[in-house]
Amino acid sequence: MPLGMVIHNIEITLGRGGKLARAAGAVAKLIIKEGKSATLKLPSREKSLGRAGSKYWLDKHPVVKGVVMNLVDYPHGGGEGRAPI
Template sequence: MGNALSLTDMPLGIAIHNIEITRGRGRQLARAAGAVAKLIAKEGKLATLRLPSGEVHLVSQNCLATVGQVGNVGVN
């Protein structure tokens, strides 16, 4: 369990999960057991994330995410 914050309030390099793509639409990224994404950059109003698949994704810095990794790592 972790703290949910906007990406604006998180430091670079932090491990996050349960990420919104659009503010207010609900958490949509990195939700599976053991999933973790990394906040790799913040520029202007956008944040760059590296997802568990290796894909790089841009989302608004106003979006919420939960700090840490999804539990139950051994399932995958």
């Protein structure tokens, strides 16, 4: 196979059936050939998210209860100590 060729339905282990690039329109590109193994550019283009648990916090914004706000910020805020609402 020439380098740069587009392939699909790729087996990770020989004889185990295709596992990669099986969806409609999904293709992988052959980048490097080394004997019986090869390096492919996969369609997912996954990127590392960094530390463990960082995906959990993606697109989550802090939530502050009205009870803990100042009186000028929210009707339930203010008061001495904990407000009974």
